[in-house]
Amino acid sequence: MNEPLSCELSNAGSAFTRRSGLLGLMDDLAEANKSNQDTINMGGGSPFPIKASREVYTSLFQELANSRAEIEKLYGQYSAPAGNQETRDKLAGYLRKKFGWNVSSEHVAVTNGNQAALFVLFNMLGGPNESAERNEILFPLIPEYVGYQNLLLPGLKVRAPKPSIQILNDHLFEYRVDFSRIQVTEKTAAVCLSQPSNPAGKIHSETDLKKLDYISNEKGAPLIIDSAYGAPFPNIIFSECPPYWSENTILLLSLSKLGLPGLRSGLIVASPERIAAFSKFSTSLNLAPNSIGAHILTELVSRGAIDHLCSQTICNFYQEKIAFASSKLISSLADTPCRLHHMGGGFFIWLWCEHLPFLGRELYSRLKTKGVVVAPGEEFFLGLEPDWSHGRECIRISCALPDTQLNVGIELIADEIVDAYR
Numbered sequence: 001m002n003e004p005l006s007c008e009l010s011n012a013g014s015a016f017t018r019r020s021g022l023l024g025l026m027d028d029l030a031e032a033n034k035s036n037q038d039t040i041n042m043g044g045g046s047p048f049p050i051k052a053s054r055e056v057y058t059s060l061f062q063e064l065a066n067s068r069a070e071i072e073k074l075y076g077q078y079s080a081p082a083g084n085q086e087t088r089d090k091l092a093g094y095l096r097k098k099f100g101w102n103v104s105s106e107h108v109a110v111t112n113g114n115q116a117a118l119f120v121l122f123n124m125l126g127g128p129n130e131s132a133e134r135n136e137i138l139f140p141l142i143p144e145y146v147g148y149q150n151l152l153l154p155g156l157k158v159r160a161p162k163p164s165i166q167i168l169n170d171h172l173f174e175y176r177v178d179f180s181r182i183q184v185t186e187k188t189a190a191v192c193l194s195q196p197s198n199p200a201g202k203i204h205s206e207t208d209l210k211k212l213d214y215i216s217n218e219k220g221a222p223l224i225i226d227s228a229y230g231a232p233f234p235n236i237i238f239s240e241c242p243p244y245w246s247e248n249t250i251l252l253l254s255l256s257k258l259g260l261p262g263l264r265s266g267l268i269v270a271s272p273e274r275i276a277a278f279s280k281f282s283t284s285l286n287l288a289p290n291s292i293g294a295h296i297l298t299e300l301v302s303r304g305a306i307d308h309l310c311s312q313t314i315c316n317f318y319q320e321k322i323a324f325a326s327s328k329l330i331s332s333l334a335d336t337p338c339r340l341h342h343m344g345g346g347f348f349i350w351l352w353c354e355h356l357p358f359l360g361r362e363l364y365s366r367l368k369t370k371g372v373v374v375a376p377g378e379e380f381f382l383g384l385e386p387d388w389s390h391g392r393e394c395i396r397i398s399c400a401l402p403d404t405q406l407n408v409g410i411e412l413i414a415d416e417i418v419d420a421y422r
Contacts, residue, residue, distance in 0.1 A: 011154040040401065040409040043373040045198070046261060047347075048321075048400040052313045053259045060299055064292075074295055078288040082279040083110020083267075087294040090301045091267060098232065098307075101245055106272040109279050110289040113264040114228050114254045117282075118192075119151045121224060121250060121268075124281045126156045126189035134189035134221070140212055141177045143350070143380035143391065145198045145226065156189070158383035165390075167339070171330045173352060174342040175200060177208055184219045190250075191216040192224040196237060196345030199380050199396040203237065203344030209244040217248040222274065228254040228266075229346040235310040236318050237345035247271045255293050257347075258314065265293020318347040321399040325349055325410050332414035336421045349397040350377075351413075352390070357420050359392045372412045 009017065064071050082088065088105035095101045111117035126134050137152070139160040149158060161181030166174050175197075184191060191212055196203050204212075213223045223246075229236045231243040234257040245251050254266040268278065282289070300306040322343050329340060329349065341350035356363065364376040377394025384391075397413065399406060 038371055040372045040405045040412075042398045042401065042406075042409050042413075043375040043396070044398060045348075046398075046400060047257050047259050048317070048402075050259060050313060050317050053309060056300075056305065056309060057260065057296065060296055064295065070295075074291045077291070079110065079291045079294065081283040081288065082108070082275060083289045084291060084294040084298070087267075087298045090298050091269075094301050094306075095232070095245075095269065099242060099245070101269075103245075103269060104272075107269055107275060109268050109270075109275045109282075110294045111252075111266045111268055111282070112286055112289050113256065113266050114226060114252045115147060115151070116264070116286070117252055117266060117268055117278075118148065118224075118226065120278055120281050120285065121190065122151050122156065122192075123153050124277060125222065126152070128155075132186055134187055136187050136189060137383075138182075138184060138188050138191045138221075139383055140182055140191060140193055141175055141197065141202065141204070142382065142384055143175075143197070143199055143377065143394070144192075144382060145194050146375070146379045146382070148192065149382045159385075160381075160383035162384060162388060168342060171334075171339055172342050173339045175202055177204070177212075179211065182212075182215065184215050184221060186219060188216070188219055188221045190222050190224050192226065194226040194228065195230045195243075198226075198229060198346060199348050199375065199377075200341040200350040201343040201346045201348060202341065203239065203241055206242075206244055213244075213246055213248055222248055222250050222270070224250045224252070226252045228252070229257050233306055233310045234258045234314050235307075236315050236347060238315070238319050238322075239344060241345075245269060250274060255297060258309070260293065260296065263290060263293035263296070265290040265297070267297075318399065321347065321401075321406065322349065324403075325397070325399045325406055328407070328410045329414060332411070333417060336417060338417060347398060347400045349399060351395050351397060353393050353395070353417055353420075356393045356417075360395050361392070363395060363416065363420070366416055367413060370412050370416070372409050374413065 087110055088108040091108050092103050092105045095103050122137055126137060135155060136157050136159045139158060141163050142160045161178060163175040164178045166176055168174055193204060216223045227243060231237060231241060233253065236257060251269040252266060255263055326340055326349060337354040339352045360378060361376045364374055367374055375396040378391040381388060381391035
């Protein structure tokens with residue numbers, strides 16, 4: 001897996017092909033899909049194929065297939081650099097009506113998914129310019145999404161302060177932003193976080209987001225909020241938590257966790273100036289964004305179906321999965337010093353095995369030999385200096401599985417951990 005390549009590569013080529021947590025996760029996913037149907041893949045971030053949402057999408061695709069003129073337009077033409085104008089109009093109208101944001105279509109662009117969008121944003125904002133060198137992306141709270149590390153061209157780096165940990169009870173804990181350690185400087189290209197956080201399911205309060213926005217804006221850096229699991233869609237959030245946005249905020253939205261990962265489609269909401277720059281940079285890479293994803297989203301918004309689909313179908317589905325798996329883990333690990341992160345949203349469980357007798361990567365390896373794949377925790381502590389042993393005591397567990405697989409997987413994980421402490 002991820003063996004060194006024999007061909008000679010540039011610095012950028014080496015940076016994007018060397019072993020990483022993201023490539024490891026995708027390799028595990030591919031391996032589970034092709035070679036061993038008995039593997040219980042609890043490591044990757046693939047959404048569950050929820051029956052009710054699949055029926056909605058199948059119906060929309062069937063309508064599209066029955067309209068020859070419409071489907072030929074979608075696959076036979078490039079969209080505009082910022083994406084389909086109707087999609088941008090509809091989303092801006094939706095955001096104005098639902099949240100009262102002062103946005104127009106000039107604040108919206110269609111993307112080829114959040115991973116591609118973040119590559120553009122990080123490298124568009126970071127690096128030398130006429131007046132300074134903004135060479136770092138600041139993550140105010142780790143653990144953070146493992147894929148961010150793979151998005152920086154040589155010369156850019158990530159930085160993250162150590163978070164504080166609050167023990168909630170014998171079974172739960174929560175990471176908190178330690179503002180005494182947050183340093184936004186002239187070298188900071190952007191401050192970036194996921195909401196809810198991937199992997200821990202942390203929900204950042206509006207107060208914390210406003211504070212981060214303010215200190216970022218003081219240094220001319222935007223606050224990037226990656227809402228791949230959050231509001232307004234797919235809105236896999238288990239409490240009342242409206243999305244945050246300001247003219248200094250760049251909000252990323254994704255269709256993947258709506259159940260459409262194969263379309264590689266999403267949107268960003270930002271100031272018109274940043275949208276214009278993003279669209280030009282993205283056009284140089286991709287020519288145009290995906291048209292089919294934009295069409296599906298436009299139909300969902302136009303028909304008033306997006307909110308019900310998210311809150312009543314998708315969120316409820318994952319909340320039940322999380323509740324079941326969390327309860328089973330807490331019960332099975334009651335006699336160990338393990339704790340779960342308070343789950344605010346998403347479909348992962350973040351498990352901290354304090355004083356684990358061996359590293360989380362060894363736990364990952366042991367579980368893999370038993371047919372269960374999880375994500376080792378140390379991969380998610382990007383940009384932290386000095387090293388922190390806490391990350392090697394954690395694993396991320398996906399709950400986006402059928403009930404039978406989820407039940408067996410949780411049992412195998414718990415048994416392995418109990419044996420380790422014993």
